[in-house]
Each structure stands twice: as C-alpha cells, then as structure tokens.
Amino acid sequence: MEAACEIVVETTPERLWELVSDIETPTRFSPELQRVRWLDGVTGPKPGARFEGHNRNDILGEWRTVSHVVAFDPPRVFSWAVVDPDGRFGDHDADPAKPIATWRFELQPRDGGVLLRHGVRLGPARSGMTKVIEARPEKKDEIIGRRLADLRTAMEATLRGIKELAEG
Template sequence: METACDIVVEADPGRLWELVTDIEVPARFSPELRRVRWLDGATGPALGARFEGHNRSEVLGEWRTESHVVACEPPKVFAWATVDPDGRFGGDDVDPAQPMSTWYFELQPRDGGVLLRHGVRLGPARSGLTLAIESRPEKKDAIVRYRLAELRTGMEATLRGIKDLAEG
C-alpha cells in the first residue's frame, strides 16, 4: 500500500533540500509526528543515519519509531525506513530492509520552482494498521482507506508547511 502528495514550491532546490532533510520540520506540521531526534551522534542526513520519532494518534495512542535513512541524494531524494524498536505492534524485526513503512521526499525542478512529492509505502513489517485489520478483518478495506486518507492529510499539512517556510 502506498500513497503520495505533491505541491509546487517556488524556491531554490537547495533551500528546499535543507527543509526536507531537517527531520524536525515535519514534526512542526504533522498531526501525528510529535518529536524527533538524531541517534548515534548524527547531526544531519546521510545514508545509514538513524533518528527516533515519537508519534501519537487518537486510535493508536503513543508509539516510538526508529528510522534509517535509506536514500540521500541531494537535492533529489531523501527517504527513511521506519521500524518498531519496542515491538509495540507485535513484530520483533528491526531490520530497515523489512520496515513498517518507508517515507520519502522527492524534488523535481520545474520552471520557477520545484515539484515536491511526499510519500509513504506501508509494510512489509507489522504496524498499527496490522493491528487494526486483525481486530476487524471484515472491515479491512475501510480500515486501509481510512489510514491512507489519514496519512495523506498529514503529508498535505507537512507539504503546505514546507512550502510556506521555503517561500516565506
């Protein structure tokens, strides 16, 4: 399962790259991501760098993720795979090659700006979505639609926030 949102930002790609690779920026706008911090002494984006995220939703409550940077190609792609370090969702695999989700920003230069895409691919590891489907398997399609819409709402808010920062 996957979803993505786009926005055109009238800004220099270098400025936009600084914003999308600052892991604290999405926490300013996302309704779910509350706070983040780099791990292992990392101070910025690099392939293999790790960061911790703290999330909250009405349905799932609070949980922690660990993210591994899996793509860092300035100023084109920044992506990270999230794992469940606490086994909150019933999995015990914290291998970023088998993540709960993989998030990304893609930047494509356009006349006068940049097309910025923010997206997520869910799975293959267990997540809150897995728990929800297991508790109500007869509602699987509705649960998936709801979760993807919820993720799109958060991504759209994040994109609007980044656009405002970049153009402001």
C-alpha cells in the same frame, strides 16, 4: 499500500532541500509525528543514519519508532525506513529492509520552482494498522482506506507548511 502527494514550491532546490532534509520540519505540521532526534551521535542526514521518532494518534495512542536513512541524494531524494524497535505491533525485527513504512521526499526542478513529492509505502512489517485490521477483519478495506486518507491529509499539511516556509 502507498500514498503520495505533491506541490510546486517557488524556491530553489537548495532552499527546499534544507527543509526536507531537516527531520524536525515534519514535526511542525504533522498531526501524528510529535518529536524526533538523531541517534548514535549523528547530527544530520546521511546514508545509514538513524533517528528516533515519537508518534501519537487517537486510535493507537503513543509509540516510538526508529528510522534509518535509506536514500540521501541532495538535493533530489531523502528517504527513510521506519522500524518498530519495541515490538509494539508484534514484530521485534528492527531490520530497515523490512520496515513498517518507508517515507520519501523527492524534489524535481521546474520552471520557477520545484515539484516536491512526499510519499509513504506501508509494510512489509506489522504496524498499528495491522493490529486494527486483526481486531476488525470485516472492516479491512475501510480501515486501509481511512489510514491512507489520514496519511494523505498529514502529508498535504506537511507540504503546505514546507511551501510556506520556503516561500516566506
């Protein structure tokens, strides 16, 4: 399952890259991601770097994740795989090759600006959505549709916020 959104930002790829490669930027706009911090003494993104995230939503409550930078190609691609280090959703495997989700920013220069894409691919590991579906299997399609819609709404808010910061 995947969801993605995009927006054109009237700025340079370098300015936009500063914002999308700062892991704290999404916390300013996301209704779910509350705070983040780099782990292992790392102070910025690079391949293999890890960061901790704290999330909250009305259905699942609060939980912690660890993300691994899986793609870092300035100023074009920044992507991270999210694992459930505490096994809150049933998988105790914190392998970034089997994430609960993989998030991605892609930048593509355009005349007068940059096309910014923000996307997510869910799975293959168990997630909060898995637990909700198991509790209400007859509502599976509705649950998936609602979760993807919520993620798109959050990504759109993040993209609008980044656009405002970059152009402001």
